Amino acid sequence: MIALGLEGSANKLGVGLISHPHLETPIILANLRHTFVSPPARDSAQGHREAPPGAMRQAGVRIEDVDCICYTKGPGMGAPLQSVALAARTLAMLWGKELVGVNHCVGHIEMGRAITGATNPVVLYVSGGNTQVIAYSAQRYRIFGETLDIAVGNCLDRFARTLRIPNEPAPGYNIEQLAKKAVASSEGGEQVELLDLPYAVKGMDCSFSGILASADILASEILAKHGTIPEPQKALLCHSLQETAFSMLVEITERAMAHVGASQVLVVGGVGCNERLQEMMGLMAQQRGGEVYKTDERFCIDNGIMIAHAGLLAYGTGVRTRVEESTCTQRYRTDEVFVGWRDD
Missing domain, CATH: 3.30.420.40 (ATPase, nucleotide binding domain)
Structure with a gap:
């Protein structure tokens, strides 16, 4: 067929x-x-x-x-x-x-299951319009947790506008590249100190509007002080936003895996291309004796x-x-x- x-x-x-x-x-x-x-x-x-x-x-x-x-x-x-x-x-x-x-x-x-070969994973579905933690049971994909307001991809895209980051090839991709610069510029490989942003996990659900609002305020303060946002400050803002938002997603995904006894986690959706999210999810899965499954931007x-x-x-x-x-x-x-x- x-x-x-x-x-x-x-x-x-x-x-x-x-x-x-x-x-x-x-x-x-x-x-x-x-x-x-x-x-x-x-x-x-x-x-x-x-x-x-x-x-x-x-x-x-x-x-x-x-x-x-x-x-x-x-x-x-x-x-x-x-x-x-x-x-x-x-x-x-x-x-x-x-x-x-x-x-x-x-x-x-x-599509993720077909490409990666994952059999019965907990699914983290993250995109511009959706953020859900999903597991299969009795011929339904059950939602264990989701965003209470905006999706994580929408949060990243809107913050890219705040920083006036170009849309090409994608706002979230450009934020990811800036975040990598913050890590690369750290002295002696030391961990970059994160800016203080709300960590909003509520049971199995997440909220991203508060993180976005707080990041916008920090960016506005820097802009008012310097007349522009210096590249190192942009990188630190992007890194802090990513680390905080992705940590929330890792937490609720791990909780769902523990609940259903899963050893596999599949990351799908446009934000699933983010290498840092894949890395963080992989570390969590490895600590549980499991494995993370992911695809590239084609899928x-x-x-x-x-x-x-x-x-x-x-x-x-x-x-x-x-x-x-x-x-x-x-x-x-x-x-x-x-x-x-x-x-x-």
Whole structure:
């Protein structure tokens, strides 16, 4: 079976083609992604229009080879979700193909499991719009903890605006590089002293708005004093923000692992590309005698392949989305999805 996947929950349009020759072993045929950056540095509309045909050409797949068209049903931003749902519906009607609406979060999880080989991990899902600690049980992905306000990726992105860090290639990536400079500049390899930021873990949940507000205040004080924020101060602010936020995520992930008796932790979502987060999570897992599983930016960052893969798994169990029901929603909980392709 072959599926075409369309992802568009935020500022990235992903188009992917995937094959399941044995229902569960995925073969990636094409994985194209276009990112809208404001202000646009290129013709975003043209890139969006060319993406689906480009993926078909790259994969050498004909229309008649495609079994189903999978699209992001939610969660995400309203306008991008509507655009992708409309595109998927149009292609399905033009080509006479069946539709499968996919939960964006489940797409990340299943793609991570397929790429890394993780069997039954606790999942840390961290992105610009979502922060959740998840574990599988009885054909559902159960949410053990999550953010109470903004997502950790949103926190990083918004602080990048405060520091006037460029959007290219991504705000969070640029914050990560500045944080590395703070560590590299420490004398004799000594640990960098962190700035005082709120550590907000509440049971199994986190809060990031207070950390962001405090970091913004510190940045404003430096700006008022110097008229600009010197590069070393920027680096220290970024390092302190990362260390505090990621420590919170490691704590609630470890608690979930202890609760379910898991030895594996899988990090997915756009923030999952962050090398420092991967390192901190790896140290925690190692101390527990476990292992951390992670992917690179091809699969961490929103992409069409994850939608095609999760959609094809559901399609193989008989899931179909009727054209008249091919809607989208900004609020689509991870634990709402019946995971019929798993029975472990």
